[in-house]
Amino acid sequence: MVVGPAWTRGEIEKPAGEKNMGTWTAGVYTPEQQARLGVDEHGTKVAPAAALELRAAPAAAPTAGRCGAIGPAWTRGEIEKPAGTINMGTWTARVYTEEQKRRLGVDKDGNKVTTASQQPQTITPAYATALLSSQQLMGTLCKQYFKKYDVNGDNVLQLSELTVLCTDLHLGLGMSQANVECIKSSILPFSQGGADDQLTIDEFPVWFASVMKESIDANTAAPAPRIPTGFVLTVKALSGRQETLEVPLSMNLSELREAAAAALELPAAQTQLMIGERILSEGHQTLKDCDFEPGQEIDAIVVSTLKVRRHVYNMRGGAPPNRGYHLIATDEVDLEPNAPLGEQMDKLVPNDGYPGKANTAGVKLFAFQPANDGAPKIWTGGLNEIELEESGNALDTFDADGAVEVALLLPMRGMD
Numbered sequence: 001m002v003v004g005p006a007w008t009r010g011e012i013e014k015p016a017g018e019k020n021m022g023t024w025t026a027g028v029y030t031p032e033q034q035a036r037l038g039v040d041e042h043g044t045k046v047a048p049a050a051a052l053e054l055r056a057a058p059a060a061a062p063t064a065g066r067c068g069a070i071g072p073a074w075t076r077g078e079i080e081k082p083a084g085t086i087n088m089g090t091w092t093a094r095v096y097t098e099e100q101k102r103r104l105g106v107d108k109d110g111n112k113v114t115t116a117s118q119q120p121q122t123i124t125p126a127y128a129t130a131l132l133s134s135q136q137l138m139g140t141l142c143k144q145y146f147k148k149y150d151v152n153g154d155n156v157l158q159l160s161e162l163t164v165l166c167t168d169l170h171l172g173l174g175m176s177q178a179n180v181e182c183i184k185s186s187i188l189p190f191s192q193g194g195a196d197d198q199l200t201i202d203e204f205p206v207w208f209a210s211v212m213k214e215s216i217d218a219n220t221a222a223p224a225p226r227i228p229t230g231f232v233l234t235v236k237a238l239s240g241r242q243e244t245l246e247v248p249l250s251m252n253l254s255e256l257r258e259a260a261a262a263a264l265e266l267p268a269a270q271t272q273l274m275i276g277e278r279i280l281s282e283g284h285q286t287l288k289d290c291d292f293e294p295g296q297e298i299d300a301i302v303v304s305t306l307k308v309r310r311h312v313y314n315m316r317g318g319a320p321p322n323r324g325y326h327l328i329a330t331d332e333v334d335l336e337p338n339a340p341l342g343e344q345m346d347k348l349v350p351n352d353g354y355p356g357k358a359n360t361a362g363v364k365l366f367a368f369q370p371a372n373d374g375a376p377k378i379w380t381g382g383l384n385e386i387e388l389e390e391s392g393n394a395l396d397t398f399d400a401d402g403a404v405e406v407a408l409l410l411p412m413r414g415m416d
């Protein structure tokens with residue numbers, strides 16, 4: 001079997017130049033690519049010039065009172081050379097240009113930086129409520145959060161680390177920054193050793209659940225802003241209960257379903273709206289575009305399936321940024337609430353077009369909360385995602401109110 005050059009396997013970017021070979025034309029790397037990627041014209045790795053100079057230079061004799069020093073990363077061939085300079089008065093320093101900083105993810109001195117897009121998303125009130133109702137999801141998230149905030153890796157969260165955690169949590173819930181004294185007071189009841197400035201890995205889950213619940217209660221206690229009145233609708237449940245809703249004309253049918261379910265205390269994900277015998281199809285159509293009239297009566301029924309929003313990602317090959325899990329579809333699937341997910345993989349995993357059941361080999365499922373602008377186009381995580389176990393049932397995993405959505409990561413099929 002013949003193996004093509006590295007760029008055909010996605011291991012390096014494609015050569016941008018050409019070279020006349022007489023009867024054919026070869027793709028070659030341009031001087032700019034060679035300098036940036038550290039390769040020759042054929043894409044073969046070469047030692048950076050700076051590294052060669054360092055190896056070729058004779059070792060300097062040790063000087064009394066002077067310590068050995070290591071030069072910046074680019075002198076060791078670990079990153080490309082900075083293209084800019086800055087006047088330091090009596091000398092000139094090399095710095096990374098704005099273009100290099102954006103492309104390489106570094107500051108002007110070449111130090112790696114974390115961009116805002118790489119920061120994990122904070123927990124929202126709806127997602128937190130769903131987590132508290134699921135022992136499986138909450139347990140997994142506690143492990144993730146403990147590892148994330150245990151900066152020094154000593155398996156103990158110190159007060160400073162817990163303060164950062166609480167600040168992030170309150171930020172996601174739309175609350176003011178946590179007070180240190182309040183945090184210490186919250187720690188004490190859960191600390192087996194009586195300390196108010198740290199929590200062990202065993203003490204953390206119960207404390208975290210308690211803090212999250214208190215934060216949600218405090219957040220929901222604030223009066224909700226009044227919705228501008230469009231017209232009045234009456235929603236009725238099969239039990240006979242009915243409620244009157246004032247809704248804006250800009251509300252769509254999906255939002256109306258959620259509002260009706262909340263008013264009637266029904267599980268939103270299993271609620272379906274009807275007018276007479278007609279089922280209202282959900283979507284982004286607003287009430288203004290519907291044939292509703294003021295005082296319109298709408299029936300709300302609970303169906304036996306659980307509606308879950310699904311985002312399907314497919315792994316693509318090639319060189320970055322093309323390589324990765326790309327969003328190919330967003331839709332909704334109906335699951336049996338009390339059946340294990342493992343028994344419903346044929347509903348969760350879309351058919352690949354071949355006869356028989358869908359190929360579930362290598363498929364990964366994550367419960368997550370989408371960002372404000374929806375699911376990402378390329379899956380990189382950072383959405384408080386939790387990898388799902390096939391033993392968990394749909395209702396416990398996704399929550400009846402639809403706050404938890406599922407990301408489906410399909411592996412690459414065939415050759416890269």
